[in-house]
Amino acid sequence: MDEPSHKDLFLQSLNRCTKSEDFIPAFYDRFLASSYEIRDKFRRTDFAQQNKMLLRSLRLIAGATAGDSKSLQELRERTETHNRYHLNIQPRLYDLWRSVIIKTASEFDDQWNDDVETAWNAILGHVIDHMIKYY
Ligand code: HEM
Structure with a gap:
């Protein structure tokens, strides 16, 4: 049998995390x-609103790799809202986020x-590299 992809491992894990409604709020608290x-x-x-948007975005961007x-498309939109001309999220903040x-x-x-x-690191690493490149 083929090994599950990073995308599959990430999405399955995200689904287990979000069985609890506290997952995204716990992330933002920290x-x-x-x-x-x-x-x-x-x-x-x-x-x-933000909790819903982040969860939706995480599910969507998983396939970007x-x-x-x-x-x-989702990745392009997030890159644009987070760049220096909009939310101005400096590249160094992404390591902490991850x-x-x-x-x-x-x-x-x-x-x-x-x-x-490894799957979380690979998926988020790819997304973050992209966001930083177009900051
Ligand atoms: C890959 C990493 C990230 C993802 C997927 C992500 C996703 C999102 C999404 C879906 C939104 C709502 C739509 C939008 O405004 O674009 C958002 C808003 C926002 N994000 Fe991120 N984000 C990431 C990293 C970060 C980091 C590192 C910061 C650092 C502080 C940050 C700060 C914000 C802020 C301030 C908003 C606006 C909240 C508001 O509307 O008041 N994000 N993010």
Whole structure:
């Protein structure tokens, strides 16, 4: 049998994480707790909306590595909203974002293992490289 792709491992893990409605809020609690700079970026944010948008986006962009067209479109849109002319998310903030979301996922996914962690790193790494390249 073929090995599951990073996309499949990532999406299955994300589904296990989001069986709990607390997953995305727990991520944002930790992300906001990490610094004043992050809290300041989200000072006007409606988190009920934001939580839904992040989850939708994570599901959509998972296929970007594989070149799936809807994924690429979502990635292009997020790259544009986050670039220096819009939200101005500096490249250095993505490492923190990635480590906080992966740490949170490792606590919510009851089947977390090294392969799952590799898949999260690969999918998010690809997305983040792209966002940074077009910052
Ligand atoms: C690959 C990583 C990321 C993904 C997939 C992502 C996804 C999203 C999505 C879907 C939205 C809502 C739609 C939009 O405005 O574009 C959003 C908004 C936002 N993101 Fe990100 N994001 C990422 C990284 C970051 C990082 C590192 C920061 C750093 C602080 C950040 C800060 C924000 C802010 C401030 C908003 C606007 C919230 C508001 O409307 O008040 N994002 N993000």
